[in-house]
């Protein structure tokens with residue numbers, strides 16, 4: 001039945017693209033509106049002993065976005081797990097009959113083409129957060145799935161975290177912290193490579209929601225601000241933010257003391273910072289990447305940090321996640337890496353939980369989502385993923 005629906009919706013899409021006058025809202029309604037009880041599966045990180053420590057800690061598997069009672073009171077089934085890898089994992093058991101899959105970038109369920117093929121009832125994949133690169137978007141589009149995320153939900157959380165990481169690297173903070181823990185006291189070991197942020201050139205690669213918030217936060221530090229993006233801001237906004245547009249990434253990069261990555265992982269951005277591009281960066285550059293680990297060539301970053309070409313690398317995103325114990329970024333010099341945490345502050349969690357609930361509610365009612373939330377819709381990828 002669900003398969004028929006998917007096939008039917010594909011046919012309707014074909015009809016629509018052949019010039020029919022049916023509005024896309026009716027098509028989406030068709031795609032979404034299928035009454036009855038749904039099987040919804042959520043994949044979130046487990047909190048164990050931390051689950052009870054804060055009633056607002058809704059992003060963990062135990063609290064499951066705080067929507068269990070609401071879903072169950074409407075007759076839906078809600079399965080939640082953190083067990084997402086391998087052929088015998090809990091998620092795999094539910095793939096054949098789930099209707100909706102909710103996951104987060106912090107503990108991503110990888111929605112591969114193979115899983116999509118097995119998921120005959122699947123209609124909707126929701127990202128509780130931002131960044132849906134854990135989903136094979138082409139396969140999702142071909143199967144007629146809707147993929148949506150809670151656009152904007154944790155952008156302040158990430159921008160603040162990036163500012164923190166910039167300062168941690170510029171001031172050479174972590175070696176000082178480790179000295180204290182280890183009972184040492186060696187000012188010179190820190191001071192010989194600690195700087196002020198003022199007067200440095202900071203370039204963001206991607207200036208969408210997070211990139212703009214970071215630039216706004218950097219403005220009072222009196223830096224020289226640059227940005228590269230597919231899209232130039234309008235002159236008024238650019239002026240207010242105080243950043244200069246650089247159309248050519250490779251012209252911008254050699255000017256930067258600090259490079260911050262703020263674009264999604266797409267076919268175009270995957271491996272964008274490879275050996276050659278890193279070689280073009282200023283010697284002693286600092287890099288902050290809270291966007292996605294796979295935008296960097298893993299080994300090129302290790303080599304850059306080892307040679308000193310990259311003087312510091314910080315971020316919270318890895319490839320894959322969770323990062324295996326032997327991931328080389330754990331062991332390279334001059335890094336300030338953490339697990340994937342920047343977008344999952346309690347404030348961020350409350351926002352992406354509310355946004356996920358809102359989309360589920362609209363899905364049950366056959367209503368449209370906010371347009372900026374769609375990543376795959378009616379067989380089409382959002383423009384920056386194409």
Ligand SMILES: NC(=O)c1ccc[n+]([C@@H]2O[C@H](COP(=O)([O-])OP(=O)(O)OC[C@H]3O[C@@H](n4cnc5c(N)ncnc54)[C@H](O)[C@@H]3O)[C@@H](O)[C@H]2O)c1
Pocket residue numbers: 129130131132152154155158205206207208209210211228229230231262263264265266268269290291292316317340341342343344384
């Ligand atoms: N670490 C975290 O917790 C966390 C949380 C939220 C988002 N993120 C990551 O940050 C990314 C950006 O989030 P956002 O909310 O700012 O997204 P956004 O869509 O508002 O901005 C992305 C920007 O990147 C630009 N862009 C896309 N492809 C490009 C390319 N090939 N070349 C140049 N520019 C390109 C777009 O034009 C856009 O301005 C997300 O996709 C996600 O991967 C991480």
